[in-house]
Amino acid sequence: MDEFEQATAYIPAEIKQVLTKLPDSLKSRVQEIRLRADAPVILSTPQGEWMVSQDGRQINYDTGNALICKKPEIEECFLMLCEYSVHTHQNELGSGFITARNGCRAGIAGTAVVENGRVISYRNITSIVLRVARRHDGCASELLSALAKDSYIKSTIICGEPSSGKSSLLRDLALQLSTGRSGRKWRTAVVDERGELSRNKTLGYCDVICNSPKAIGIQQAVRCLAPDVVIFDELGSAEETNAVLEGLNSGVSAITSAHCRDAESLMRRPPLAAALKSGAFELVIFLEGRSSPGKISRVMKARDILAENCWDGTNFSCRCFCGCGSIGITQPEGYLI
Amino acid sequence: MTYLETRIRYSGAPIYEILHQCIKADFGKLKFLKVSADLLAKGQKPEIAWKSAIKSCDDNGFTAQDRELIFSFGKDLGSSDIEGQINHCKTYRQLFQDRLKNARLEAQSKGRLYITLGIAGGMGAVLLML
Numbered sequence: 160m161d162e163f164e165q166a167t168a169y170i171p172a173e174i175k176q177v178l179t180k181l182p183d184s185l186k187s188r189v190q191e192i193r194l195r196a197d198a199p200v201i202l203s204t205p206q207g208e209w210m211v212s213q214d215g216r217q218i219n220y221d222t223g224n225a226l227i228c229k230k231p232e233i234e235e236c237f238l239m240l241c242e243y244s245v246h247t248h249q250n251e252l253g254s255g256f257i258t259a260r261n262g263c264r265a266g267i268a269g270t271a272v273v274e275n276g277r278v279i280s281y282r283n284i285t286s287i288v289l290r291v292a293r294r295h296d297g298c299a300s301e302l303l304s305a306l307a308k309d310s311y312i313k314s315t316i317i318c319g320e321p322s323s324g325k326s327s328l329l330r331d332l333a334l335q336l337s338t339g340r341s342g343r344k345w346r347t348a349v350v351d352e353r354g355e356l357s358r359n360k361t362l363g364y365c366d367v368i369c370n371s372p373k374a375i376g377i378q379q380a381v382r383c384l385a386p387d388v389v390i391f392d393e394l395g396s397a398e399e400t401n402a403v404l405e406g407l408n409s410g411v412s413a414i415t416s417a418h419c420r421d422a423e424s425l426m427r428r429p430p431l432a433a434a435l436k437s438g439a440f441e442l443v444i445f446l447e448g449r450s451s452p453g454k455i456s457r458v459m460k461a462r463d464i465l466a467e468n469c470w471d472g473t474n475f476s477c478r479c480f481c482g483c484g485s486i487g488i489t490q491p492e493g494y495l496i
Numbered sequence: 497m498t499y500l501e502t503r504i505r506y507s508g509a510p511i512y513e514i515l516h517q518c519i520k521a522d523f524g525k526l527k528f529l530k531v532s533a534d535l536l537a538k539g540q541k542p543e544i545a546w547k548s549a550i551k552s553c554d555d556n557g558f559t560a561q562d563r564e565l566i567f568s569f570g571k572d573l574g575s576s577d578i579e580g581q582i583n584h585c586k587t588y589r590q591l592f593q594d595r596l597k598n599a600r601l602e603a604q605s606k607g608r609l610y611i612t613l614g615i616a617g618g619m620g621a622v623l624l625m626l
Contacts, residue, residue: 243542244510244574246581272577280577 166263166291169239171232180215190322192289196233199225205450237284252280258354264290295453299331312388312412318419319446324453325416333390337363348386350376374402388412400430407439422464435461497589504581511574512536528553546570
């Protein structure tokens with residue numbers, strides 16, 4: 160079963176039948192299948208968004224023959240993704256997504272159910288975005304020499320916009336580091352909060368902690384599994400970053416990912432700026448974007464990013480919005496003009 | 497029902513897994529549980545899975561009303577969050593208890609009737625023999 164088929168496994172029969180008629184050349188490029196209540200089914204590709212005609216052709220506009228997803232079909236798709244066991248996915252639903260049994264991830268939109276100021280679930284589902292998770296085997300190969308030193312792995316943040324291949328790169332790194340394709344087998348722990356990295360996928364000889372909150376999972380991995388490196392997905396909120404940093408300042412390397420396009424947007428996110436400033440991460444890798452998933456555009460040292468954001472050629476001023484308030488005229492150490 | 501509630505709250509497992517655990521935990525006599533669990537595990541819709549399961553257990557002595565109640569319980573099992581499921585189980589626990597109470601009363605009254613009929617029949621037979 161290919162990736163497109165895996166993603167459509169949870170789509171109600173009537174829509175699935177039409178999608179299976181699509182040409183293979185399109186199927187192989189689809190990154191997301193977007194279902195909205197009483198609206199046309201949309202396919203996202205690196206080249207743009209497309210609709211599907213009722214007879215299974217790729218179309219640009221709805222001239223009355225577009226394949227429409229009806230409200231009951233959205234509900235059916237939601238229940239299928241949950242394997243008719245909504246309670247099993249309650250934690251994921253609170254974060255607005257579901258990871259199905261076959262590893263396919265779906266974003267959910269609808270009416271949030273809030274309890275004590277926290278979203279605990281969604282009802283009246285109106286949109287489902289099915290990610291077509293593609294394997295990019297070997298995409299981490301060129302990174303390995305940059306990451307692996309003689310005795311340790313450099314802690315790294317992999318940055319990219321949605322669908323740029325961050326998870327694929329993390330998965331391939333986990334596989335390559337743990338199986339020793341870099342020349343040495345590294346003890347690798349994976350903290351897979353969303354189940355997206357490991358569910359239904361081979362991660363070599365990794366120790367995988369699944370469905371655990373990142374901070375708890377990292378601390379557990381560091382204390383109990385004695386890893387050389389901990390790999391986890393999506394460093395995000397301030398609370399989460401603080402807890403993660405606490406777990407990481409223990410001599411264990413970390414490789415993670417973050418949603419941002421470039422160094423400037425990275426530093427505009429206070430939790431990520433704080434993570435860089437803490438010194439917990441040595442390298443930052445930027446990916447090209449959704450047009451070339453898994454492709455690396457730039458590898459930078461964390462200290463260079465910090466320096467770039469503090470030295471504009473004449474003045475030393477902090478633009479990272481991290482609240483450090485640094486202003487001066489000294490060129491930061493290690494900054495290369 | 498209590499077993500189901502506990503499993504839903506604490507194991508977080510999908511319904512088909514919980515049903516399989518029920519079968520192992522001494523509820524194996526309820527054959528429809530296995531049929532529905534197997535069908536649900538294959539991705540079948542709950543409505544279809546429970547309907548087929550109940551059809552397949554005609555020999556269990558359930559009345560049409562019992563079957564209807566089991567079906568309506570099963571088709572909505574797994575369709576809401578934990579609190580919703582616990583409430584669903586509690587509602588149906590009460591409904592099943594009512595059915596059980598009625599069935600016992602019916603059995604009792606029918607039992608008395610059969611005893612009376614038996615005695616009358618016996619007396620009739622004795623009179624005929626005399």
